[in-house]
Amino acid sequence: MLPLPQRVVEYIRAHSLLRAGEGVAVAVSGGADSVALLRILLELRNELGIVISVAHFHHGIRGADADADEAFVAGLASAHDLKLHLDRGEARVRAGKSNISLETAARQLRQGFFAQILQEHKANCVATAHTLDDQAETVLMKALRGAGSRGLSGIFPEHRCVAGRIVRPLLEVRREQLREYLRAQKQEWREDASNLDLSFARNRVRTRALPMLRDEVNPSVEHALAHVAEIARAEEQYWNDQITRLLPLVIVPGEPARGGGRKQTRSEGIAIDIQKLYQQPLAVQRRLLRAAAEKLGCGMEFEQVQAVLHLIAQRAERGAQNKIVELGAGWRVRLLFRELRFEVAEQKESSTGYALPLHIPGEVRVAALGTTIRARISEDNGKAKNASYNPHSVRLPEIAELVVRNWRAGDRFRPARHNSEKRVKELLYPLHLSEEEKRLWPVVAAGDRIVWVRSIDSPELRTETGERLSIEESAE
Amino acid sequence: MLPLPQRVVEYIRAHSLLRAGEGVAVAVSGGADSVALLRILLELRNELGIVISVAHFHHGIRGADADADEAFVAGLASAHDLKLHLDRGEARVRAGKSNISLETAARQLRQGFFAQILQEHKANCVATAHTLDDQAETVLMKALRGAGSRGLSGIFPEHRCVAGRIVRPLLEVRREQLREYLRAQKQEWREDASNLDLSFARNRVRTRALPMLRDEVNPSVEHALAHVAEIARAEEQYWNDQITRLLPLVIVPGEPARGGGRKQTRSEGIAIDIQKLYQQPLAVQRRLLRAAAEKLGCGMEFEQVQAVLHLIAQRAERGAQNKIVELGAGWRVRLLFRELRFEVAEQKESSTGYALPLHIPGEVRVAALGTTIRARISEDNGKAKNASYNPHSVRLPEIAELVVRNWRAGDRFRPARHNSEKRVKELLYPLHLSEEEKRLWPVVAAGDRIVWVRSIDSPELRTETGERLSIEESAE
Numbered sequence: 001m002l003p004l005p006q007r008v009v010e011y012i013r014a015h016s017l018l019r020a021g022e023g024v025a026v027a028v029s030g031g032a033d034s035v036a037l038l039r040i041l042l043e044l045r046n047e048l049g050i051v052i053s054v055a056h057f058h059h060g061i062r063g064a065d066a067d068a069d070e071a072f073v074a075g076l077a078s079a080h081d082l083k084l085h086l087d088r089g090e091a092r093v094r095a096g097k098s099n100i101s102l103e104t105a106a107r108q109l110r111q112g113f114f115a116q117i118l119q120e121h122k123a124n125c126v127a128t129a130h131t132l133d134d135q136a137e138t139v140l141m142k143a144l145r146g147a148g149s150r151g152l153s154g155i156f157p158e159h160r161c162v163a164g165r166i167v168r169p170l171l172e173v174r175r176e177q178l179r180e181y182l183r184a185q186k187q188e189w190r191e192d193a194s195n196l197d198l199s200f201a202r203n204r205v206r207t208r209a210l211p212m213l214r215d216e217v218n219p220s221v222e223h224a225l226a227h228v229a230e231i232a233r234a235e236e237q238y239w240n241d242q243i244t245r246l247l248p249l250v251i252v253p254g255e256p257a258r259g260g261g262r263k264q265t266r267s268e269g270i271a272i273d274i275q276k277l278y279q280q281p282l283a284v285q286r287r288l289l290r291a292a293a294e295k296l297g298c299g300m301e302f303e304q305v306q307a308v309l310h311l312i313a314q315r316a317e318r319g320a321q322n323k324i325v326e327l328g329a330g331w332r333v334r335l336l337f338r339e340l341r342f343e344v345a346e347q348k349e350s351s352t353g354y355a356l357p358l359h360i361p362g363e364v365r366v367a368a369l370g371t372t373i374r375a376r377i378s379e380d381n382g383k384a385k386n387a388s389y390n391p392h393s394v395r396l397p398e399i400a401e402l403v404v405r406n407w408r409a410g411d412r413f414r415p416a417r418h419n420s421e422k423r424v425k426e427l428l429y430p431l432h433l434s435e436e437e438k439r440l441w442p443v444v445a446a447g448d449r450i451v452w453v454r455s456i457d458s459p460e461l462r463t464e465t466g467e468r469l470s471i472e473e474s475a476e
Numbered sequence: 477m478l479p480l481p482q483r484v485v486e487y488i489r490a491h492s493l494l495r496a497g498e499g500v501a502v503a504v505s506g507g508a509d510s511v512a513l514l515r516i517l518l519e520l521r522n523e524l525g526i527v528i529s530v531a532h533f534h535h536g537i538r539g540a541d542a543d544a545d546e547a548f549v550a551g552l553a554s555a556h557d558l559k560l561h562l563d564r565g566e567a568r569v570r571a572g573k574s575n576i577s578l579e580t581a582a583r584q585l586r587q588g589f590f591a592q593i594l595q596e597h598k599a600n601c602v603a604t605a606h607t608l609d610d611q612a613e614t615v616l617m618k619a620l621r622g623a624g625s626r627g628l629s630g631i632f633p634e635h636r637c638v639a640g641r642i643v644r645p646l647l648e649v650r651r652e653q654l655r656e657y658l659r660a661q662k663q664e665w666r667e668d669a670s671n672l673d674l675s676f677a678r679n680r681v682r683t684r685a686l687p688m689l690r691d692e693v694n695p696s697v698e699h700a701l702a703h704v705a706e707i708a709r710a711e712e713q714y715w716n717d718q719i720t721r722l723l724p725l726v727i728v729p730g731e732p733a734r735g736g737g738r739k740q741t742r743s744e745g746i747a748i749d750i751q752k753l754y755q756q757p758l759a760v761q762r763r764l765l766r767a768a769a770e771k772l773g774c775g776m777e778f779e780q781v782q783a784v785l786h787l788i789a790q791r792a793e794r795g796a797q798n799k800i801v802e803l804g805a806g807w808r809v810r811l812l813f814r815e816l817r818f819e820v821a822e823q824k825e826s827s828t829g830y831a832l833p834l835h836i837p838g839e840v841r842v843a844a845l846g847t848t849i850r851a852r853i854s855e856d857n858g859k860a861k862n863a864s865y866n867p868h869s870v871r872l873p874e875i876a877e878l879v880v881r882n883w884r885a886g887d888r889f890r891p892a893r894h895n896s897e898k899r900v901k902e903l904l905y906p907l908h909l910s911e912e913e914k915r916l917w918p919v920v921a922a923g924d925r926i927v928w929v930r931s932i933d934s935p936e937l938r939t940e941t942g943e944r945l946s947i948e949e950s951a952e
Contacts, residue, residue: 146700
């Protein structure tokens, strides 16, 4: 087996990641992976003819630990006489403002920092230390959420952005091999410096799912998942070329005019010729629909693609009522006689959501559902007070106000007897709801926290004073 | 949500699985899934206009239980006045003769039975009770072994064979929904009647991997994996059409003749024009290579496809030595000046394997490796005799003769601290061996059982009399 740096140089050459004369900013968090990337590229810099600098971003979280990471990376750059790019941000503030997770906020800030390095011509590309293990985690998460070849492509060796490239030279190296390399080099690293990147889901895939699958199904499961990514990436490249060529051929310009002919369209949106779409194989139809939606800046999930194809398939049937599929992000698809129109959703369509205060105890009638939702102090209250402590029960803060509302994308909920929160979207999936039912499905929220979802077993709820709270829905 | 039979009829129509007037033999093991399939199709037979019969195969294993399954299914057919196709086979005998697993033998026998029903015109198609859960298990197993879109397509709704079709009308129904349906109908079933189908790997995916992934990552993981299959199936259909069209365009007839020109080829095999292959996108190149291999009746794994592409990429390099990739099944690919030739592997190429007896205690020199492998009674024997019972230790039967040999496809081994056997192929993967190293990698076998693999931690070995046995390799 080749020494590690030699394997990395082969990977860099096979994917034309770096060219002689380029400035490469190595993103170093201080964790093992990125420190190893720096040391390996230092070994290779003469062979590759590159000029190395170090980039480190301080996310404004993890206090003294993050300061120590920064100092460690600065020391590393200085020891090797490398130029250092440093910047700071406030991930927690950004997360709060944009209502996104801390990891997402941290990633966005870091990516902005990389983009700035490239825009200011401080480097031709930024090198990040994603490993084969990161790739396997990504592919597994995508598969477990139902991806096609785009999702299964996982992390790309190279990502081109406006001002330059992000490259990942370690994408075929195992995390453990990097640690062995560092130990052999007697190079220290900062444990946990990079764990900020871990989303809740990735963390569980890394620490629970993959070790179990390795033991139970395939000892080289990470390599297998990396193969899935490699195969899917080539196919995705192929599809991108095909769809870029085909999409203009099925798009109809303008809008049908009353009395025949077409008028130039005032509105935003895209129309697709149904007959031309239908001449394509199913796989191409699906990709054309997704590409049309992406042109408008809204994605399409698999169920939405299927719903649109179902609209077309049943268009000949008499009495087919539904001619619209909602896409979210303010867009929808409407079936016309000869075309599918991607158009801005009318306001009234999206205003049927609801959010109603629910007192404890109390009840509220939800007109959109035709039902009443009640919060009441449970009758077995006396018994429950003496019951042993239940670690899974949810205690509401005194100030909590309950709100009955329709669920929203991004809502998460921990059902009874589950150890972790799930996306409400995924909890609803097995219920096989119609689009309309799904859109209006009720939840009860206490502040940011969902404490009840219709038809899903709720954890035990207790008020601040320890009383047991029941939430019930009835049709009267 | 629609009642279950109505959902099944929609699925049957959407995929044109059954046509009015057809005879449908429902494969009924007696387990819940297949009994539910029968009852649902009985509800639908007027609506679909089909004639139903029942097919049951007795595999000659599970003794009285299997007899009772057969009697149960016969009773079910009689109660509904349905024609019954019964047959028996001896799965254990077949497994022994062909050196295949019992599940594989059972499946082959059953498929032969279905083919016979179709050939003898007893039915136009056979309906089997594969569910969405079976689909999810299949897709997950494929992903965890590194599949492309063919593997990820999982179970197809329809499989066409020479004499008719196998159809799977329940592929979008959950196993649990079938049980609910049966309970509502007060219809009994035979528990475990179908578990014969479970391979070791599928059983672990079903009972361990999926429940864990459902809990840790995605509560609707089965639906997500079924989406992966649905997307992949449409793409696979597209690719089949493309590759069927493209393959003849890159194949070169005949062989290059000495002195220029081409002569008609005597030998079997296929040649591919390198330049024409290289004009195609990478995804198409990969699929063309696999299609060429399949034309010859030998598969190509991802690593072999990559190795052939690597041969081509380095053909311009001076001193590139290796011009051959072994495919197995007696075939190999050889790089010529302008073409890739798929040809019969020469005998001498495949005869470098070895199998040498190893006495206890004793040693044997393996010329192919240049090393000596020793079996010795361990020095800590006295202590080990008093040591507490180790449930993971392997005790060799008295008659066991050890054999040192190169590993073979299909070999399985349980490393130390693992609860189950792994494929040796997959254990070797993380070692990043060259093709040559991998081919000759040594194992020690006691009868059918692999007890030692170079570089892999072995479980504790004991002789029949309880002495501790060590196996060691040295280069002197």
